[in-house]
Amino acid sequence: MKAVHFGAGNIGRGFVGLLLHEAGYEVVFSDVADALITSLQQADSYTVRTVGATPGEVVVDGFSAINSTQDPQAVTEAIASADVVTTAVGANILKFVAPNIAAGIAARPEGAPRVAVMACENAINATDLLEHEIRANYQGDDLDSKALFANTAVDRIVPVQASDAGIDVTVEDFYEWAVERPPFDGQEPKIPGVTWVDDLGPYIERKLFTVNTGHATAAWHGWAAGHATIADSVADEAVQEKVRAVLKETSALLVAKHGFAPETQQAYAEKCLGRFANPYLPDPVERVGRSPLRKLSRHDRIISPAAELAERGMGTDALVGALAAALAFTPEGDPEVDSLQEILRSQDADQATTTITGLEAGHPLFAAVREKVASRQADL
Structure with a gap:
């Protein structure tokens, strides 16, 4: 073979x-x-x-x-x-x-x-x-x-x-x-x-919206807190709480959309947190958080679950907070970081929100994301 x-x-x-x-x-x-x-x-x-x-x-x-x-x-x-x-x-x-x-x-x-x-x-x-x-x-x-x-x-x-x-x-x-x-x-x-x-769909989204969403969230918030690795980041109670809040939101979507048993999804999310904390995996936050434009795109790990939650009238505060951390994630050496910051500097808040996330102005998630975009632009 x-x-x-x-x-x-x-x-x-x-x-x-x-x-x-x-x-x-x-x-x-x-x-x-x-x-x-x-x-x-x-x-x-x-x-x-x-x-x-x-x-x-x-x-x-x-x-x-x-x-x-x-x-x-x-x-x-x-x-x-x-x-x-x-x-x-x-x-x-x-x-x-x-x-x-x-x-x-x-x-x-x-x-x-x-x-x-x-x-x-x-x-x-x-x-x-x-x-x-x-x-x-x-x-x-x-x-x-x-x-x-x-x-x-x-x-x-x-x-x-x-x-x-x-x-x-x-x-x-x-x-x-x-x-x-x-x-x-x-x-x-x-x-x-x-x-x-x-049916692979539920498995793909469970992994993407739990592992990838949680991993990126830990990287962006961890970098903001001055941590070098993912394990260090989730050892920080403040960062870990932000990651848990994101996983609570994505878990709610996965349960509502795919019918995962709440206790099964909770156990899966906890297992992922344990994996992030593995001290034998010195994974740099700059590596995990890299390529923020791709990771903030319409059908990736942050905007995709947040958009579906917003469409269902469910909470998105933690996911939008992860997006805000990604907008302020500025390590050197990542072309997507440079491109993202240039979009924020050169476009108005409405246009930048759509360019970065693919969301249109009428979407129920748009206003919350636009607020974070405008806030980041005010800091530049």
Whole structure:
């Protein structure tokens, strides 16, 4: 069995690639980072170390690596004979890997089993985004007979790695990889660690609105309080209370929208807080809080749940407070931070609110967000 995985970074090696390796797949990593690909090509193995309540180590071997920029034909050939194609590149990069995947699918021999394509990104229905781009690049009318597309929800915290880690990866001991079952028509691949679900939507939103929302909230409020890491931030009672308040709001939405039992969602939120507090994951607040424009966009972790809550007439004060902290999050070296601050300086409050969040003036959340935008503009 063969799996081609796009994105040989820490998530690719320490989560998706690891689980595929443990399932018995020959893993082919594809990436554009030449130094990383060269290191993988020169190595026989790498080690994934888990930290937390159940620490351990797993050696990953039997893999190969391709620079997709330098050798696209090798990527095409790998996909042509693969059983699974996965990605962990970031949702905004999917459009760049789609042409390679389309070419590989087109090269598959007639009659071969369909290759399963799964985008493992921090985005709602990322595989749908990837499929759209693949269809736009596909030559031929046989795509549906050669590939299937399944959305996934992935969850594992991978902190900044030690400077001398090389290609070894340290990850938290918790993970979740949920994959929608229906596209496989009863022929799901055997991947231990995958949770197969009939309806992925609730799992995607539960993860995004709990883990990602809470993580970003801890980063932005923690940075404002002068903390260096997420663990330090949630150890601060004032910051932790803000994170708990946000998770109370998103939990209320998840219970109302998807029917999660309140006690089940509460336990999930508490588990996430415990993960954030893991002292063995020295995750910098600047890393977790980075890319604020993406994270404040209309369908991401803050505005999406807040908008739905507002539409239902439910409370959003904590989420709007997290947005306010993001507007004042100004570490150096993040182009999105610079862009966000330029929007705040150059546009009036109404226009900036729409530019940053995608909210229109008539939306029930707009006024509360506009107030925070105007307040931040007054400080600039």
